[in-house]
Amino acid sequence: MLREDFNDLLWFLAVAEERSFTRAAARLGITQSTLSHTIKQLEARLGIRLLARTTRSVATTEAGERLRQSLAPRVAEIDAEIAALMHYRDKPAGTIRLTLSDHALDGLVWPKLKPVLSAYPDIKIEFSIDNGLRNIVEDNFDAGIRLGESVEKDMIAVRIGPDWRLVAVASPAYLAAHPALRHPHELVAHNCINMRQARAGGLYAWEFEKDGQELRVRVDGQLTFNTSLAMIDAALNGYGIAYVPEDLVTAHLASRALTLILDDWSAPFPGYYIYYPSRRQNLPAFKVIVEALRHGSSTTDAPQGRAPDGRPSPPDPEQGGGDA
Numbered sequence: 535m536l537r538e539d540f541n542d543l544l545w546f547l548a549v550a551e552e553r554s555f556t557r558a559a560a561r562l563g564i565t566q567s568t569l570s571h572t573i574k575q576l577e578a579r580l581g582i583r584l585l586a587r588t589t590r591s592v593a594t595t596e597a598g599e600r601l602r603q604s605l606a607p608r609v610a611e612i613d614a615e616i617a618a619l620m621h622y623r624d625k626p627a628g629t630i631r632l633t634l635s636d637h638a639l640d641g642l643v644w645p646k647l648k649p650v651l652s653a654y655p656d657i658k659i660e661f662s663i664d665n666g667l668r669n670i671v672e673d674n675f676d677a678g679i680r681l682g683e684s685v686e687k688d689m690i691a692v693r694i695g696p697d698w699r700l701v702a703v704a705s706p707a708y709l710a711a712h713p714a715l716r717h718p719h720e721l722v723a724h725n726c727i728n729m730r731q732a733r734a735g736g737l738y739a740w741e742f743e744k745d746g747q748e749l750r751v752r753v754d755g756q757l758t759f760n761t762s763l764a765m766i767d768a769a770l771n772g773y774g775i776a777y778v779p780e781d782l783v784t785a786h787l788a789s790r791a792l793t794l795i796l797d798d799w800s801a802p803f804p805g806y807y808i809y810y811p812s813r814r815q816n817l818p819a820f821k822v823i824v825e826a827l828r829h830g831s832s833t834t835d836a837p838q839g840r841a842p843d844g845r846p847s848p849p850d851p852e853q854g855g856g857d858a
Contacts, residue, residue: 550602626818627656634679677810694827695805702795704775725774726753743801
């Protein structure tokens, strides 16, 4: 049968359950003659008699009863599922799938969403920690969280975090054994801990800015990682200079386990965004998540997948440099 004939099956089911064309027509909101004509057409297409009619009653034939028993539980299941979908429409509930980095999850997203889970027990969140960009449409994610420059141009992007910066750090023991640093160009003479870019496959060129002057320095050293946490551990153990998010080394700087280098060359930049394909038909649960993550009342959408000031963002610390 053609898909457009499914409605005929529902009408047949109504007659079979009511055992009356009159009652079934009233239930369906159609005329008795229209219903009778439709059932006759259905029987003609199937080549099987489904209903035995008399002047006083209507009953299913053997074939009609088999069809009724097959249809009834399936239609009931569909009705129940539609009712459940209406629950999602009217109440924050269901599973929201997010792709993001360790740094975004631990330092920003998880602290903001803990209260959401307590306030909305019917909301479920699945976090996928990825070391590269994901196609959120093809991979069935509701949204992604990345730095501004990595958001595709056709996505809605809402800022969810404050400005932050990358800083150069090293252990006091390393600095005591090597020449003092006064300018980013002097890094080429030091053992630097590199970061591999997941998207391009190359090494991240450290970016600095001071008084309007921007510099990109290609550094070298014994170690290369694609995660900031490993870089920090290497720096703590004296293996060289690391260029990492400042918030990840605040405690180490306070305890003097690490020393900040070239502080005046480390400029802040806009942070993380949540991005998704469209504002249309977003479930209440998704809207709750976006509003909980939104950064301040002045947050605006990022145009063309870039930070609001138009500058490219530096690499996401847990996304292999450049794949925020």
